[in-house]
Amino acid sequence: MNMMSEAAVEKALDQKMNDVSYKMVGKDVSVYYGEKRALFDVNLNVRENTVTALIGPSGCGKSTFLRCLNRMNDTIESCRVTGRITLDADDIYDPSIDVVELRARVGMVFQKPNPFPKSIYENIAYGPRIHGLARNKADMDQIVEASLQRAGLWNEAKDRLQESGTGLSGGQQQRLCIARAIAVSPEVILMDEPCSALDPIATAKVEELIHELRSNYTIVIVTHSMQQAARVSQRTAMFHLGQLVEENDTDKMFTNPDDQRTQDYIMGRFG
Amino acid sequence: MLLLTTAVIAILGYLAGTRRALALSGGRSSNMHSRPGYYGSFVAVWAGLPALLVLAIWLIVSPAVINNVVRNDFPADALAESAATQSLNFGMIEGIARGLNALSAEETAQAERNPDELRALMGSRGVAIAGEPQPYMVKAAVDLNRLRALNGWATAFIVTLIALIGGFVSYRMIKPRFRARNRVEHVILGSLIVASSIAILTTVGIVASMLTEATQFFHAVPAWEFFFGTVWDPRFAAAGSGGSEGQFGLIPLLLGTLYIGFVAMLFAVPVGLFSAIYMAEYASPRLRAIVKPLLEVLAGIPTIVYGFFALTTVGPFLRDISAQIAGLTTGNYTSFIQAQSVLTAGFVMGIMLIPYVSSLSDDIITAVPRAMRDGSLGLGATRSETVKRVILPAALPGIVGAILMTASRAIGETMIVVLAAGVAARMQLNPFEPMTTVTVKIVNQLTGDLEFTSPQTLVAFALGITLFAITLCLNIYALYIVRKYREQYE
Numbered sequence: 001m002n003m004m005s006e007a008a009v010e011k012a013l014d015q016k017m018n019d020v021s022y023k024m025v026g027k028d029v030s031v032y033y034g035e036k037r038a039l040f041d042v043n044l045n046v047r048e049n050t051v052t053a054l055i056g057p058s059g060c061g062k063s064t065f066l067r068c069l070n071r072m073n074d075t076i077e078s079c080r081v082t083g084r085i086t087l088d089a090d091d092i093y094d095p096s097i098d099v100v101e102l103r104a105r106v107g108m109v110f111q112k113p114n115p116f117p118k119s120i121y122e123n124i125a126y127g128p129r130i131h132g133l134a135r136n137k138a139d140m141d142q143i144v145e146a147s148l149q150r151a152g153l154w155n156e157a158k159d160r161l162q163e164s165g166t167g168l169s170g171g172q173q174q175r176l177c178i179a180r181a182i183a184v185s186p187e188v189i190l191m192d193e194p195c196s197a198l199d200p201i202a203t204a205k206v207e208e209l210i211h212e213l214r215s216n217y218t219i220v221i222v223t224h225s226m227q228q229a230a231r232v233s234q235r236t237a238m239f240h241l242g243q244l245v246e247e248n249d250t251d252k253m254f255t256n257p258d259d260q261r262t263q264d265y266i267m268g269r270f271g
Numbered sequence: 272m273l274l275l276t277t278a279v280i281a282i283l284g285y286l287a288g289t290r291r292a293l294a295l296s297g298g299r300s301s302n303m304h305s306r307p308g309y310y311g312s313f314v315a316v317w318a319g320l321p322a323l324l325v326l327a328i329w330l331i332v333s334p335a336v337i338n339n340v341v342r343n344d345f346p347a348d349a350l351a352e353s354a355a356t357q358s359l360n361f362g363m364i365e366g367i368a369r370g371l372n373a374l375s376a377e378e379t380a381q382a383e384r385n386p387d388e389l390r391a392l393m394g395s396r397g398v399a400i401a402g403e404p405q406p407y408m409v410k411a412a413v414d415l416n417r418l419r420a421l422n423g424w425a426t427a428f429i430v431t432l433i434a435l436i437g438g439f440v441s442y443r444m445i446k447p448r449f450r451a452r453n454r455v456e457h458v459i460l461g462s463l464i465v466a467s468s469i470a471i472l473t474t475v476g477i478v479a480s481m482l483t484e485a486t487q488f489f490h491a492v493p494a495w496e497f498f499f500g501t502v503w504d505p506r507f508a509a510a511g512s513g514g515s516e517g518q519f520g521l522i523p524l525l526l527g528t529l530y531i532g533f534v535a536m537l538f539a540v541p542v543g544l545f546s547a548i549y550m551a552e553y554a555s556p557r558l559r560a561i562v563k564p565l566l567e568v569l570a571g572i573p574t575i576v577y578g579f580f581a582l583t584t585v586g587p588f589l590r591d592i593s594a595q596i597a598g599l600t601t602g603n604y605t606s607f608i609q610a611q612s613v614l615t616a617g618f619v620m621g622i623m624l625i626p627y628v629s630s631l632s633d634d635i636i637t638a639v640p641r642a643m644r645d646g647s648l649g650l651g652a653t654r655s656e657t658v659k660r661v662i663l664p665a666a667l668p669g670i671v672g673a674i675l676m677t678a679s680r681a682i683g684e685t686m687i688v689v690l691a692a693g694v695a696a697r698m699q700l701n702p703f704e705p706m707t708t709v710t711v712k713i714v715n716q717l718t719g720d721l722e723f724t725s726p727q728t729l730v731a732f733a734l735g736i737t738l739f740a741i742t743l744c745l746n747i748y749a750l751y752i753v754r755k756y757r758e759q760y761e
Contacts, residue, residue: 075648104651114642117665127650
């Protein structure tokens with residue numbers, strides 16, 4: 001690789017992009033929190049209609065990278081991002097890109113379920129209302145129902161749409177948050193340890209949901225659970241100390257990884 | 272003197288206790304349950320605390336006991352007199368007793384023989400006596416002095432004895448397995464409880480004293496006339512002139528209070544709230560670190576200074592500018608805003624209240640979990656959409672609570688309105704005219720040389736208790752709302 005000229009590298013990359021379609025491409029992404037550097041020149045591509053899992057020990061930068069993908073890091077003071085991240089070939093850090101629009105295309109589900117203290121209906125309707133996706137009440141009803149259907153929450157929630165979203169159980173709340181993200185019809189959904197606050201049964205439901213969502217959305221998920229990464233993802237990226245160690249097919253990653261550190265981490269030797 | 276003795280005994284007890292503990296431990300502190308200092312403190316507490324308690328109770332009870340004893344020795348005709356005369360007489364006896372202390376023994380004996388010369392004699396020593404002393408008074412005064420002296424010695428003896436006994440007993444209690452540390456802990460707990468109950472008891476005391484004075488007022492003026500009267504005209508009459516009944520209608524004052532408070536809130540709430548939103552959501556940490564303390568400095572300005580400001584700057588400014596406006600529109604340059612007006616007072620009070628609103632709401636807005644913000648921003652909402660649709664609704668109960676608390680401050684505010692609102696108790700709705708408030712009238716009724724029995728002054732207490740009731744209700748309601756809001760996130 002080192003022998004190749006830069007042009008050749010570009011060409012090779014283009015070639016690769018033709019084989020599989022990349023939804024998002026990260027090139028030399030570095031993140032600084034003030035003086036501290038959290039991410040070192042990460043090159044990671046996200047394939048379309050695929051679940052990509054980001055794994056690695058705590059503080060390895062996987063959440064930081066995830067938050068770069070919809071510029072949630074902008075909300076943190078002192079955070080600086082360098083490098084290039086594209087969404088369908090548009091540089092998302094380009095000044096001409098509206099961050100609000102970007103976040104509508106790249107939705108996010110957080111570690112802790114964070115429904116707004118509003119009714120279930122209003123929680124879902126929030127995003128569409130902001131972006132003007134519904135022309136009238138019937139439209140909105142339809143969006144709410146479709147989103148809840150997709151998130152597998154419709155049957156549980158249809159009779160209590162006007163009740164507060166905070167009154168749901170933890171697992172239901174998290175699926176509500178997923179439904180809320182779906183409601184603005186994003187192209188990519190980012191999930192930051194979506195199951196870490198849930199019990200095993202609720203986790204199973206969310207994982208099942210991720211599985212189903214894959215056909216319509218590109219999903220990037222950060223997880224601490226290796227089993228979960230193996231269960232839900234097709235591609236896995238391993239981070240360590242702010243660097244991307246290895247990115248590979250999930251099957252290969254968990255059976256025969258290229259990098260010794262990945263092997264060690266998966267076997268539980270560190271992290 | 273007695274306090275000093277007790278303190279010395281306690282300190283000695285501490286030293287002795289520590290030493291004994293050290294001696295018992297035999298050089299190895301692990302033999303003892305607690306560290307030596309705790310044994311020392313234990314002895315000191317036992318030496319000091321019961322003695323001081325007894326002293327306090329003794330000091331409260333003994334004067335009453337002595338007075339009773341002396342009074343019971345009064346001749347029958349003196350006892351037959353009215354309570355007021357009796358207490359006057361007793362006052363005289365106390366005066367004589369004080370005077371007797373200044374006399375030598377033979378002079379005292381001489382005075383007992385012929386009390387008529389006593390007044391002159393004492394006058395020469397610089398002790399004035401209210402009236403002609405009667406024979407029984409001198410005897411009573413001598414008794415009083417004797418009892419007081421005895422009492423002093425008895426107190427000293429008993430308190431010292433208790434201190435010594437306490438110290439000795441606790442000293443003997445020191446054993447290796449004795450849990451001095453836990454005992455000392457109990458004492459500390461007790462003193463903390465006492466400290467916290469003092470504030471509450473004081474409040475209760477204040478309310479009680481206001482209630483008694485207010486009840487006296489309501490004896491003179493019927494309650495319904497006070498609460499529903501629409502005319503405020505207390506009519507300061509010279510004492511004893513008689514016949515001049517004032518009218519004490521609360522309504523005009525209350526209306527003025529609420530009106531000025533309302534105008535103040537009209538200024539303070541939007542400005543305070545917007546600045547809080549800016550501080551909490553938009554300002555960079557560095558800016559916030561500078562601006563927030565600056566805003567809070569506003570809260571530290573004494574309200575009388577705001578009063579000056581209103582009186583000398585805002586009032587004349589509003590008056591002049593209104594003259595200009597009137598001139599430009601009608602050609603007639605007469606000001607329609609008076610220098611002292613509801614608007615002036617409300618505006619300046621509003622400025623005073625801004626920091627309260629902004630500081631309280633800022634705390635409440637920052638308490639909204641970050642997850643709410645992230646959730647909304649992650650859905651592609653802009654900052655202002657997030658503030659408007661997620662943060663403000665979530666923080667609303669708390670903000671309402673903050674506003675209610677601020678309102679109760681506005682209602683209780685005194686100095687600004689004294690200087691800027693005027694003293695005319697009127698019922699009207701023009702914000703450009705002066706009005707007056709409950710607090711202004713309290714100040715008016717209580718300043719100057721006044722007897723504390725006429726309804727003219729007692730009405731101040733009735734006003735005070737009314738004001739207190741209003742602000743108390745507001746505060747309780749505000750606290751209730753704030754607490755209810757907190758439960759949502761915990």
